[in-house]
Amino acid sequence: MSRVEFTYSAYKNLMNLLQTGGYRVCSYHNWQDAARCVILRHDIDSSLDQALELARVEQKLGLSSTYFVLLSSDFYNVASRSSRGKLRALREMGHEVGLHFDEKAYPEGTTAETTARILKERDILSALLETPVTTVSMHRPSQATLEADLVIPGMINSYGRTFFHDFKYLSDSRRRWREPVEEIIRSGEYDRLHILTHAFWYHEADESITETVGSFIRSANAERYAQMQENITDLASIVERETCL
Numbered sequence: 290m291s292r293v294e295f296t297y298s299a300y301k302n303l304m305n306l307l308q309t310g311g312y313r314v315c316s317y318h319n320w321q322d323a324a325r326c327v328i329l330r331h332d333i334d335s336s337l338d339q340a341l342e343l344a345r346v347e348q349k350l351g352l353s354s355t356y357f358v359l360l361s362s363d364f365y366n367v368a369s370r371s372s373r374g375k376l377r378a379l380r381e382m383g384h385e386v387g388l389h390f391d392e393k394a395y396p397e398g399t400t401a402e403t404t405a406r407i408l409k410e411r412d413i414l415s416a417l418l419e420t421p422v423t424t425v426s427m428h429r430p431s432q433a434t435l436e437a438d439l440v441i442p443g444m445i446n447s448y449g450r451t452f453f454h455d456f457k458y459l460s461d462s463r464r465r466w467r468e469p470v471e472e473i474i475r476s477g478e479y480d481r482l483h484i485l486t487h488a489f490w491y492h493e494a495d496e497s498i499t500e501t502v503g504s505f506i507r508s509a510n511a512e513r514y515a516q517m518q519e520n521i522t523d524l525a526s527i528v529e530r531e532t533c534l
């Protein structure tokens with residue numbers, strides 16, 4: 290198996306491969322219209338900025354995909370002004386924003402309780418985005434959730450049976466393609482592909498996992514200082530930036 294790099298050019302190659310293979314890029318709503326289709330899904334587990342970068346790459350290729358955002362994350366706050374701006378930018382590029390739901394943000398619950406929590410988060414996200422949110426994906430779902438085939442009124446569950454049984458599912462979770470994604474696309478064996486990528490891992494140059502995680506963690510310092518500056522009048526007069534970072 291050839292090693293797939295986690296770069297924008299490798300991602301573009303993947304997209305070209307799909308196009309060459311006759312796969313039409315579809316959404317969760319219109320895939321039935323194409324004989325051969327691929328749904329591009331992105332779960333935003335940690336960085337909206339990284340998602341925006343990949344979204345721009347896709348936009349330049351004329352592609353649209355679905356970006357799923359967490360409401361319960363400590364990494365980003367979808368209600369903040371800057372986050373809402375980023376999500377608006379994603380949508381203006383033609384991408385869809387769906388809900389990424391983390392069941393572990395709640396105590397263990399029944400299927401009915403999980404469904405109710407998803408709908409509650411859906412309502413909050415819809416209100417923030419000022420547009421209906423109609424798709425959901427699960428963040429690190431439990432076996433029970435995977436098997437539940439949750440039916441959520443008014444929403445498409447990307448973990449529903451259709452997208453796992455009628456589609457060939459390929460994912461780069463934990464920065465590793467579990468199956469030879471390029472070979473599978475080239476083989477043309479499957480008419481329907483469901484591809485999950487995490488924008489977090491993709492950069493201009495190929496990075497190691499340590500480099501990607503390390504630079505993300507280090508960049509948080511400067512971000513935190515900027516946030517302090519926004520919230521404390523004339524911060525620089527009471528504490529020097531250099532001594533903080």
Ligand SMILES: [Zn+2]
Pocket residue numbers: 332333334389427428429
């Ligand atoms: Zn996730």
